Amino acid sequence: MASVSQPQFRYTQPPSKVLHLRNLPWECTEEELTELGKPFGRVVNTKCNVGANRNQAFIEFADLNQAIAMISYYASSSEPAQVRGKTVYLQYSNRQEIINNKTTADVAGNVLLVTIDGQDARLVSIDVLHLVFSAFGFVHKITTFEKTAGFQALVQFSGAETATSAKNALDGRIIPRYLLSENIAPCTLRIMYSAHTDLSVKFQSHRSRDYTNPYLSVAPSAIDGSGQFSLVLDGKKLEPESNVLLASIENMQYAVTLDVLHMVFSAFGLVQKIAMFDKNGGVQALIQYPDVQTAVVAKEALEGHCIYDGGFCKLHISYSRHTDLSIKVNNDRSRDYTIPNPAMVNQQPSILGQQSVQTMSPASHEYNGTQYASGLEQPMMPPQPSAGWASGVPAVSQSIPVQMTNHPYMPPTSMPQMTPGMMQMPGHGGVPPSGTVPHGPNQLY
């Protein structure tokens, strides 16, 4: 065998009045260390939260014999040294004194270094962090990053006072469950002071935010393929208002056709163009109005509502960065309604005609995601749109059987005419009498 090289660790240390402890709970305080050493002598200095995991510590006794007493005691004790129920391992330190560089982590500042602990720590969004810390004062900026210590965030407050109150209240606590998805494991916050006083946030992104400057440009990485912002700031969408809306459809049990979208969005004003596309396994659409105001009203009215009863085809709407869509071809997925197209008009009703023959039971035509992709099969006829906003459908579409649901939306300014029949539709089943169908968009003009 080769000669014995220097062992990485020496298992017997020469005595020192400084003891090295490991396997401590990270919450361990200097007071607890003092308590632990007190029975054996006078503790003159301590240092906790040492090491990358902050689970090591040092205790310095006034006299070497006191340190020896403690080591000897626990060497033969049946009860191990414990802090907060955790067994701690101790040995002589290879240093002779504790050097207490009172730096960053100990000195109160306006910026907190937050470590998020837990299985799913990195699933905690910056918005959740913002919410949690905002309880203690205005949060100026947040940055998040990954280090060896795990998923961390720097949270900037106005001053050390608010930062300290947040630290005192949140250090060691878990993020309230109701702020996280049910399937996310508990996340604990560990908080120290950072040496920073002002974070530099260049972009609004999923990793960093500057709440003092909402109009800071958005990181290119945060803009998706459709030119859409996906950020949220203070619970509000960050993107500026636009005359073009991006609608994504959640829980799409039924195929949503261009015509259904046109009908729904026409309730708030002239729809100039619609483009539908597949995104992340779902369907999204860009809907263009002539002006921003109409789009704002439509967004406010439709956001979060379902096209069909039963929570089907829930709409999520945000503003697009687009102002004018370029529709290259009029087909079942995109349409420019500003350009009269006789050929299209002739093609289009055929789709509606075929679909209008019978209604189907909802179960018989669940959206399977392949209907569009195949290109061979026409999207099947969904049950009639039935959500509250349909009350705003223009009079030309009044043959649509509209049901008033639990959350009827009344457009704040211009409530379109209601025909008596619209109000009198019975039931909430979402399945219309057979033979009813949305009018083709061409009839609106």
Place this chain on the structure above:
DNA sequence: AGCACA
């Protein structure tokens, strides 16, 4: 669970 920001 192994020595103090490298």
